[in-house]
Amino acid sequence: MADDLVNITIDGHQMAVPKGTLLVEAARQIGIEIPVYCYHPKMKPVGACRVCLVEVENQRRPMMPACTTTVMPDMVVHTRSDNAVEARGAVLEFLLINHPLDCPVCDRAGECDLQDFTQKYGNGNTRFIEQKRHFAKSKQVGKNVVLDRERCIMCQRCVRFCEEIAMEEGLVIVDRGNRSEIGTFEGRSFDSKFSGNVIELCPVGALTAKTYRFESRPWEQQHYAGICNVSSLGVNITVDVRYDEVVRLRGRMNDEIDDGWLSDKCRYSHLAIHSDDRILSPMVRNDQGQLTKVSWAAALERIVQAFPENASQIGLAVGTRLSVEDGHMLLRLGRGLLKTPNVVHEHEAESLGTNTTLTGRVKGCDAADVILCLGSDPAKSHHDFELRIKKGLRNKARLICIGEQPALVGYADYQVIGVASELWSKLKKELKKETTEEESGLRFPKPRPWEAGGETSQDWDALVKEIRGAENVLVVVSGDIAGQGLQDVARDVEDLGWNTAPHGVIHLRSGVNPVGHESIGLIPEWDEDGNQALAKAWEGMNTDSGLSYAEMCRGKTEMLLAFGCNPLAQPESKKPKFLVQAATHPDETTEKADVVLPLSMWVEYNGVYISTDGTVQFNRQAILPLGEAQPAWSIARELCLRLGASDLPENPRAVYSEVGSLHAALAGATYKDFQTPGQYHWSYPQQADLGMPRPDLSAIPVKEPDMPMWMPAPLTGSTVEGAGRLHRGQTPPPVPGQRDPREIAKLLGLNHPMDRTAPPALTAGGAEKKDGYIPLRVVPSTSAEPAGPTPAGRHHEIGVGPRRRVAVPVAQTALLEASDAADNTTEDGGEE
């Protein structure tokens, strides 16, 4: 254990970190910020931007890039020494040479790393007086991605994302040296399924989203932790809201599920929220067959009157975009009060049965030896899952595709095309056969299918051998198993022992929350054992087996209530006698529905969603419901009230507590389960309030610190608060922009980096310089006396290092002006 740890000292803090840790990560662990642009924890370090330079003692080259340097035993690192501070400032000066002063119109301003680090560590001035490099502004490189080449600092995060993470054609660097720019193959558009990620990765405003350009400012927004409502993966998102309008969705790091990435399908799903065709008020079909707006009361009254005598003639179809709470209240309405057995969610046909709990996790891809995809294409239905599979492939996994899986062609080591169920039963038989053949110990690495010379094999024997040799098999069964004849697959994988660690099985469900709805009983069959408490609580509820969703769509019931689903789009569908639909947008069902109710979208109410691998997650309400829209749980509650129920839960929190108390699958669940904050996205450290816990410095042993103990710089990275802003009662510092900074530095008794002379001796009264450190917090001088030299003699005050402000007394201002006047006479002859 101890062998795997390395002792290092960063800024006087001794710590032990695992071998191979990068310096930038080690510093991060104790809350010391090292600025980075090109480095990203999910991608290979390249050391392109150099802004992470730190000083390492006893090195031939004292300045080392922290993002590519791994810890070595007894390494002594300084991130705040004179050399480090100066190097960082110099790198920033270089990065800013060609960067336009676009901030006032730039979308990224306010959450821009270049802006923030320049404020924090920059020199506050530039020596570059030549012409900046110019490009035509805003070049559209993809359907949704707009590129401003002038703003680019060539960190290559986007390029590496396309190459390493998405592993597909994408952005590259075109040309060389100072003419470098980001581009695509001539004339081709960058239309990846994951193109939006590069916008998030961009540390500056070079890559922006077409949907977000000039729409909003970061400081006007509130950020809410949400869950993607497009696929059943439960991808974590941040919902950014400006004045009650969702302006964009971003990824939110959850290593268990999405690894921080977000597919475009989800990223732009917010556009539907404020689209013009949202259904925003209740409507009832009049005698002329036209939908007319009515009040909620009238619409609900119409529904209640239409309930047929025979309860089994009522069907309730629940869309899987709805939350667990929605499902629960609809179940109460259907089985509990209307006494109908027909309450199902729309994807119940895919269910593998309730007896088998699948153990696979999305994260299992990372460690799998073999990823076995059965049935139709997982990458087609679950875009975000494709990136996870690719991560597995990069690690060590072999991808075996059985069935029709065109999107993964080119990545599959083995692919057998045919009827999935037949192939599966053949494979199953062969795997069950006893085998005595010894695996040969030597395996020569073959090029993988996506590399030159690699190819997708269709060799059945090799495939079987590969699976036999694997210690960690992850089986991915696609959602539409019903159409693939794979219903028994759960039992089969159990037989093969693949449903226990380290193996795993994932059933990629269609829709968003089918697993959630199944665990609370929105299926035709009634699970006596699992739902005892429910039957007891809702006395007289109907516990018969009901109709399937497909049967309901075929008009088997007199009355159908469709909540957030579209039954008339199903094959062979037929309108029942009375059709009620609660919907967000008009579709085939709306055209024929007798009553249409406006339904809230997922960002408009709190709700719990269970992902395809069983992760229970909470989606926070971000905006108020638009128009007269109501969430499904609330509509169900209103109907329950009209049917004579009382003591109904009044908000999602109460509904969920009831779920926790009644359902075995979620026993004891409450909203308190979700108090653990989510992780913020690496690219937006400013918004860490979404939940990164602050590091606890007390846990780190410090042996006689050679500098005063300081509060850790919060991982918020760069709060711009304070920097360059005036507070009440403060004297504004003079703006030295037009004067020679060296003169000002001289007057202030500071050392400007352009002056290669020794720093002025420190006088008593100023803060002591200790071993080359700049203490992180310097209290600005409030006295009328000269501030004196600041520690370590760094140059002038604007935007220097860790936010300190030197008040310039009146006397010195006068001096400056005097020197200015003197300079004017010899201005031209001055420097050279």
Next chain:
Amino acid sequence: MSDATAKGLLTEETKTRIRELMAKYPKARSAILPALHVVQEQLGWVPEEAQDEVAQMFEMTPAEVRSLVTFYYMYHRKPVGKYVLKVCRSISCWLRRSEDVEHNLCEHLGIECGETTEDGMFTVVHGECIAACVNAPAIQVNDRFLLDVDPDNVSEIIDRLKAGDPRYPAAVESWKRPEESKGE
């Protein structure tokens, strides 16, 4: 997609040569740069359609190949003349009037640096050090050196190239015996 891509710009011979190159390295990808030179030998430049074909052969993305072609300036991204005159402008040549060489060449041919003559014979470009400093000023004509160029007599170069003298430029001789070219 243009017709050219459908048919393929690269001849079988070029493709065979590229495949031979790919076989020489543990990772086929390592052969991409020489392969692009082979393409340039066939076509005179590296058009985008050809980049696409090379990308297919190497199972790289076309964008990656474009990135390479644009990074290395020795790949021509537009058609060039039969003779590409690369005038060195690094320090030794510069000190020995390479600027005049370039200027006089361009004036004589009636083109700007970087352009091609109308008859498609000559392209003048400037390049950095071609490692012929002892014989400065030097010009690289396609893949051969022309050393100790007389800036005031560039027309002779053009005439001899136009005449199609097969031994010209035969600069390698002069390169081996720098002492002979000392007299100035």
